[in-house]
Amino acid sequence: MGASVGTSFDVMGIGVNAQLDASVGGGMSVTRARGKQATRSFGLNVTCAPSGNVQQYDAHRKPVFDADGKPVNAPDKVDAYRFLSFHLGEDTEHFDTFFHKVVDPSWLENGTDPNAAALRQARQSDRKPPCWRVMHRVTFVSRLLPPVPPTDAPPLERTMRELDLDSNYELVRRLDPYVRAAATGRTELTGAVRTALGTYLPELQPHAEDVIAFLAQYYGVED
Template sequence: MLGGAIGTDAAPTQKRETTDSATGQGFSRRDLVNTYVWTAAGGFFAETTETTDVVSETTSGSYSLSGSVGTSVGTSFQLAGIGISAQLDASVGGGMTATRARGKEATRSFGLNVEVNPARNLQRYDQDRKPVFDQDGQPVKVPGKVDAYRFLSFYLGEDSEHFDSFFHKVVDPTWLANGNDPNAAALRQARQSDRKPPCWRVLHRVTFVSRVLPAVPPAGAPPLEKAMRQVDVESNYELIRRLDPYVKGATTSLPELAEATRSALAAQLPDLLPHAADVTGFLAQYYGVDA
């Protein structure tokens, strides 16, 4: 440290005082949530939020050195009956104070990357595996196939609760206890139920799913689906695409979104206006608007 760099004391009368301190302060937002959208027509889109970890460290030290040297010489004698005395005093003093401080800051990005690649082909095929087209030459899609979905991916920082969630909610206890799979054997060796070490966790939550509607809705289909097919809207996501330019700026609250939805339907798809509440519901799911 500073004292070692300067050296040891030069004389017993010297006094040294040293103070060294090292403090590290850092903050790290480790819990992340990212939003992803997949569509059969456009592929995979990510709305990713990354955080930055910043760690700062400051090291300081002070050194104080003081010293003094004093001497005194005295003598007396007589010469021819005359007394003579002499006194010599000398003193040397000095002092030094030094302070050093340095700081450093390290920055690194921290994020979560997700990749998905579902099948994007929604077209129907006949018994000979040939694609089916309608009278206008457009591909006929298979009803019920997913044409879009939205999901959230979470990264949760280290916590002992994630240990319990993994072994009690995620992993099949029968497979873990009796399975011959090498992964099961590895997990049995890694399990530390007595300690419950903190673990990080990654989970995914699907918040919106859109499926291709039948060209002719069945008798028990919801009224909104029947109305959508009458105006040539083949899925919930297709309806979202039609309304998105008019409602995407009103997604801060559910009442605001409901008002924008009604206005958009009245102007663009008036036949769906009686179903505005249902349309607002799945728009809220898609945009992540809380009630």
């Protein structure tokens, strides 16, 4: 007994042709070819809800407020970060990554959770079949600066506190309207940042290279 099913479609300009051959013994073959036109696309919906609480707490776990009753932020807490999601093609390496680095081996082997049982049944360690992978990677992190910079703080951080900027992200927000359109290349971004600093934040001009560096990181602009 046997059956054969074939299909083809385009994903973001890549033509995909798939052929499935099934028989009593089981088997599958998949081929892909690049197409000239894209008729379909796919998307990835990601929900991320980290805690928005950056307030400082005392030794008794009570929130700290200043003399005006405003919350006092805790230094070094993350106030903003940026991540990218990647959809990676099938590879045997993804099988090893999933079972050896992602999944808790104790949960997998001894867990009573139905998901653990399903994974044990689906695992094929002898074959290590190629798997698809969705990877999320953090590309930018901003942390709150202390109200009074320590003596060994970088010069840029000391100047930022003098300007009442709480973090790198606050500086990004201040400059974003003037440099975002130029975040297409390092040369363009460098020129836009230097112009914006000279016009709106001249105190930071001596630290222009550092500002350019983390803005390039934030926008994902490569050298």
